[in-house]
Each structure stands twice: as structure tokens, then as C-alpha cells.
Amino acid sequence: MSFIPRHAFPPIPSLPRSYFLGHHKSGLQKMKSLLSTIDLVIECRDYRIPLTSRNPLFEQALEGKPRLIVYTKRDLGPGSRRDEDVIRNWHHPTATLFVRNGKRVDGRRSVGTLLAVLREDATKRWKLVGQRIMIVGMPNVGKSTLVNALRGHGIRKGKVAATGAQPGVTRKVSGSGVKIIPSEDDMEGSGSVKQGVGGGVYLVDTPGVFIPYVPDTQAMMKLALCGSVKDTIIPPVMLADYLLFHLNLHSPALYADYAPPTNDVVELLCEIAKKTGRLGKGGAVDTEATALWMIQKWRNGDLGRFLLDRVHEGGLEEARREEEAVLPSFSQARRVERERRRERNRARGV
Numbered sequence: 001m002s003f004i005p006r007h008a009f010p011p012i013p014s015l016p017r018s019y020f021l022g023h024h025k026s027g028l029q030k031m032k033s034l035l036s037t038i039d040l041v042i043e044c045r046d047y048r049i050p051l052t053s054r055n056p057l058f059e060q061a062l063e064g065k066p067r068l069i070v071y072t073k074r075d076l077g078p079g080s081r082r083d084e085d086v087i088r089n090w091h092h093p094t095a096t097l098f099v100r101n102g103k104r105v106d107g108r109r110s111v112g113t114l115l116a117v118l119r120e121d122a123t124k125r126w127k128l129v130g131q132r133i134m135i136v137g138m139p140n141v142g143k144s145t146l147v148n149a150l151r152g153h154g155i156r157k158g159k160v161a162a163t164g165a166q167p168g169v170t171r172k173v174s175g176s177g178v179k180i181i182p183s184e185d186d187m188e189g190s191g192s193v194k195q196g197v198g199g200g201v202y203l204v205d206t207p208g209v210f211i212p213y214v215p216d217t218q219a220m221m222k223l224a225l226c227g228s229v230k231d232t233i234i235p236p237v238m239l240a241d242y243l244l245f246h247l248n249l250h251s252p253a254l255y256a257d258y259a260p261p262t263n264d265v266v267e268l269l270c271e272i273a274k275k276t277g278r279l280g281k282g283g284a285v286d287t288e289a290t291a292l293w294m295i296q297k298w299r300n301g302d303l304g305r306f307l308l309d310r311v312h313e314g315g316l317e318e319a320r321r322e323e324e325a326v327l328p329s330f331s332q333a334r335r336v337e338r339e340r341r342r343e344r345n346r347a348r349g350v
Ligand SMILES: Nc1nc2c(ncn2[C@@H]2O[C@H](COP(=O)(O)OP(=O)(O)OP(=O)(O)O)[C@@H](O)[C@H]2O)c(=O)[nH]1
Pocket: 072, 073, 074, 075, 076, 099, 100, 101, 102, 103, 137, 138, 139, 140, 141, 142, 143, 144, 145, 146, 162, 163, 164, 165, 166, 167, 168, 169, 170, 171, 206, 207, 208, 209
């Protein structure tokens, strides 16, 4: 009998749909307060979830500033020119670039293009005091990795921003900025063929900011799979099941090294545990640990490279509908927060 993959994933009412932390809120406030000193905003999104990694809060908070959209983790996607053209069209006339900075890929060439765009932009808006670019995005999309790559490529200096596999490594806005293109003064007498620009170009790294409330459970799962949510928030077996749903939609051959085609995640986890020697005492399977191993394998690009969002021509409209779905919930979330605060104050007799 031929294998039939699930064609839909059921909504999970009990799934957590909020991950808006204190440092997200304060980071956003700090970004707003710094806005008058910023010349350009780079908004990073995860290439694997071009619709879901969009945070409407940035558009609200950073309105009025010239923007550039950078899709990170391109090496973890299928590398389809058609998808990239469609995505570029969604954002037109905002410039959109795709970069890859994986450990196993040389991100230099891809950040080289971005650096050239930033250099050209800074030359057009020449400033004696230097250009300041704020880099924003959802948690774990690769902002700090991009800062390091641009600095490495731009001024041949080492890593300055801490990076990590879990979200929330950057907690504060780096106020002073990281130099990525030298100033004209820096280059004077250096004999380098490369030109400095005005007072130089600086990047301001910021903490990842999550959406206050994610109404769609699948969107929450996608964000968690791509690492925007800490692995402790959503049960790993549930997340592995969602991954299995996507693997099957692409091809069960992606996990053929471990198991025959299946829609049963526990069955797959047991097979993985057996094949990878992860069985505990008496042949027991730690499904949670195996699920985390499977998720990590996909995150590293070793269990298929595909997008979780569908990229079709109507994509931006879909994104707008999502925004409408998110924003009322955001105001609802704020109302609930205000009420809770009032109640707390009442209880304290304030
Ligand atoms: N394969 C691949 N991995 C990447 C890429 N960019 C970043 N990463 C990895 O993604 C993880 C998160 O990167 P960070 O730069 O720490 O992400 P961030 O957006 O600064 O995260 P926050 O501190 O949560 O705001 C790290 O493990 C990086 O190595 C990329 O282009 N390709």
C-alpha cells in the first residue's frame, strides 16, 4: 500500500502562543528611543519562514525610517531563484537581500553584496559623523551573526557580538554601534584600494523581539522549529511531530536512513533512537531527547532543506491577513496586561 502523508496538521488549543519577554519589550522601547540617531533599519527574517518571521511590531515602531530586508539562513533553504524573485516582489520597492552565514558555508560572498549595498547607500547619504544602521528581527534569526560577518568582511576584524543556537543571546541594544565600513579619515594614508565613507558606517545590534501573541498555532510551531522560541516552551515531541508532517509533505525519503515512511512520530523517534544508538537501559527510548536531536538535525540542514511557509504569488496578501490577525490580538494582549496590572495594584492597595 502506498504511503499517504497527512495533508493538514490539526490546531492544538493547549499550545503556548506567547513568548513576549521583558527584554523584548524593553529592547523595542530602546530601539524607538534611538530611532532619531538611525539612518537605516535592516530587518532580518528567516528565509525558511519568510511570512511567519515578519514582526509587524517593527513596522509600527520603526515607521518612517528607510528599510532593507535581509533574509538570513539562505543555506538552510532550497536555494530556489523563483522563490527569491517572488519574495523580492512582495517587498518591492524595499530592497531585499538573501544571505547565508552558516558554519559550513562561507558567508563572505553573500555578505559582500550586502556590504556593497550599504556602502553605496552611505555614499549617497554622506555624513561626517558616520551612518548608523539598526539591525532588528525576531529572536535567533541571525542578527548578531550578520553583524560579525559584516564586520569581518568590511574591516577584517573578529567577532564582537555573541551568538548562540538558542534565542535571547543578545539582551541589550548595542548603543555605540559596531564599525563595518571605515571612515575616510581611517583610510587616509593606509594605501588600501578600498575607500572609507564619510565618518564610517556603524551597526547597532538589538535583541530579538517576538510577536506578543501568535494566534495561529502552526505559526508558533514554525517559529519554534526555526529556533525563535526556547526549546523548553513547546514539548519537543509535539514539535518533532510538526516537523514530521512537513518532512512527509516533501518526501519521506528525507528520513529513509532511520525509518520507512510513517505519520507516527513516536514510531519514527523509536527507530531513530535504535539506529543512532540512543537507547537507554533495557532498550528504553527517551522520546524527548530524541525529538530534540531530530529537530536540531533539521535546523542544521541535515534533514532536508525546505521552506515551512508557502511562497506563492499571493504571499504578501496572506502576510497582510496575518498582520490583521496579529494586531487586534496584540491590542487584546495589551488590554489584558493593563487589567492584570490594575488587579495587582488593587491587591497591593496602590
Ligand atoms: N546555517 C546558518 N546558520 C546561521 C545563519 N545565521 C545565523 N546562524 C545561526 O543561527 C543561530 C542564531 O544566530 P544569532 O546571530 O545568535 O541570532 P540573533 O538573531 O542575534 O539571536 P538573538 O540573540 O535571539 O536576538 C546561531 O547558531 C548561528 O550560528 C545562516 O545564515 N546560516
